[in-house]
Amino acid sequence: MSQAPAAAPTARPTAGRGRNLELSEELKAYKGVWVFIEHDRGHVHSVSWELVGEARKLADQLGCPVSAILLGGEDEGLEKFAAEAFTFGADKAYLMKDPVLKGYRNEPFTKGMTDLVNKYKPEILLLGATSQGRDLAGSVATTLLTGLTADCTELRIDPVSKALAATRPTFGGSLYCTIMTLAYRPQMATVRPRVMEMPRADASRTGEITYDALGMVETQIVTKLLDFIADANSNKINLPYADIIVSGGKGLKTPENFKLVFELARVLGAEVGATRPCVQAGWVEADRQVGQTGKTVRPKLYIAAGISGAVQHRVGCEASDVIVAINTDINAPIFEFAHYGIVGNAMQVLPALTQGFAAHLALRTRQAA
C-alpha cells in the first residue's frame, strides 16, 4: 500500500547499537532557533508571536539568532508578517512562496519545512500546538527522524548539555516531565496558544529575509484543498484569548442550570468555558472545554462554578490572574489553586454575582458620566 512520499525520510547516521546520547560532529553544525509562523487568510496566529518571544530568550542563552519561517502563497503578505516577526524578536526570516502553499496542506508544507531544515540546519524548531502545527510537527519530525515534544509548558536550555529542556504535562496533567533530544537535531517542540506570554513589540527592530523555492507543482500534490468554510462570527469561541471566562462544571447538575453561567458571562462580556464532563454530556460545544484535552486559557478573571478542579482542568486555567471558585465541597481541589473561594451552591451564587456585577458596573458608569 505504499506510494512515493513527497518528502522521504532523510538518511541519518545511525545511533549505533546502544542508546547514543552524544551529538555527532555533523549535527553539531546545527545552529539557531526557528519558529514556524502560522498564518491563515491574512492573519498570523498569536501563538507564533508568543513563540518568537520564547525563542528570543532561548537564543540569547545560546548566543544564536532567531529565525521566522513563513510558507505561503504569493499574495499572502509574507513580507509583512516577517517584518512583524522582527519587531517581536526575530533576526531573520526564511520565506517560501508558492501557489501550492496557499492554504495549509500537509504534503507541501512538510516538504517545504524539511527542505529548509536540511539546508539551513537549525538547532531548535518551535511550532504552535494548533491543529495545523501539530499536524505539521509530527510529519516533519518523522521525516527528519528527530525528537519532538508536544504541548510544552516551559522551554529552557539545559546548562550542562546546552540541549533544549522541554517540560510538558503528562498523564492528563497529574505529572510534569522534562524531555530532551540529545543526539538528534533539530530539537522540536510544540507549545499551545496562551501558554507563553505575548512579547512586547519593538517597532525599531528589523531583520534579514531569505527566499527559497519549494520546487513542487500542483499536479504532484495528491491532496486538494476544495474549500475553506470560515466559522460564522456569531458562534466563534475564542477561549484562549478571552479576558474573562466564566466556566461551569458538573456541579451545576443540569444543562438548564448551566444557563446561569451564560447569564453571568453576558453581564461581564465574558467567554463561557466548561469542564470535560459537561462537554461530553453535550451541555456545551467541545470548543468550550478548558483543560488538558481542551483549551489552555490565561484570562484576567476566571470564575469556576461547580468545578471540583481536577488536575486535568487545573493545567488549563491556572495561568489566570484571578481565579474565583464556587463549590459546595470545601475539600474540592479547586480551593487549592483559586484566589477567592465561596463554599456554596453555584445555582444560588451565580445569579447573585450576575446581579452584583450588573449593579456595580451600572453604578460606576453613572459615576463616570
Next chain:
Amino acid sequence: MHIVVCIKQVPDSAQIRVHPVTNTIMRQGVPAIVNPYDLFSLEEALRLKDKFGGRVTVLCMGPPQAEEALRKCISFGADDAVLVTDRAFAGADTLATSYALAAGVRQIASEQAVDIVFTGKQTIDGDTAQVGPGIAKRMGLQLLTYVSRIIETDLENRTITVERRAEGGVQVLKTALPCLITMLENTNEMRFAALPAMIHAAAYPVRKWNKEQAGIEDFGKIGLKGSPTVVSKVFGPTPRTEKVEMLELETSTLRDVSLNLIQKIFTRHPTLEADLLTKEMT
C-alpha cells in the same frame, strides 16, 4: 474495503492519582481502557464498513494485557485484531512507536491491501497527537488529521473527501486512497456491543506478533533505542504558595458576599474594571 484502526490501551486518566510524597503515578486499581479518542476513529471505520462492506482490523502496540483493549474493539464490530508485543518495544517515544505501528500495518496489508488507516486524534495519557502523522509519513500515506466528517468515499476512483477542523474554520479536502485519518472527538457516538458480540469477543483469538512477526526490519528503530527523546525528569505540579481567601456565606448574605467579592476582584485587578467600563460605554 479493508480498514486498519490503530488503538492504544491507556489508564483511565480521570482515575489516576499521584502519590503525594514520591510523585509517582499510582496505577493500582486504575482501570485500563481503550483510548477514548480511538473509539471515534473505530466507529467511523465501522460505519464505512457498514456502507461499503469489507473488514476492519484493529492494531495495537503494547504489553500482553493490551489484548483486552483489542477484544473490546472486536465486541464493537471489528473483524480481526493484532497486538504487536515485544519487550523490545518498551520505552518507545512517538517516533519509535510510529515505526513499529507502520511495520504492523504493512504486515497486515501484506495479507489484504489496506484502503484507510485510522488512528485516534491523540491519546489521553501522552496527549501528543504525533503518532498518527508519524505512521502516515513512515508509510508515505496522505494525512488527514482532525477530521470532523467524511463527506464522500469514492471507491471506484479511489478518493475520499473530508471536512477537517482548522483554526477559525473547516477545510474541505479531497485525497487519494490509501490515506491515514484521525477523527475529531464527538464526531460520532460509539455503538453498543451486543451480548453475542461480547461473547464472540471474549473467545476471539487475538493475534500476537513479536518484533520479527511484526516485520520490524531495523531493531535499532524500536523501543528506547529508536527514541530520540529522553525523559530527564518527572515531577509533580508546584504547590501554590498563595492561599485561597474564603468568603464565608454563613456569616453574611449572598448579596453581601457577592459585592465583597466584586470589590476584591476589582481592587486586585483595577484594569479589569476599567476595561469593562470602557466596553459598557462604547
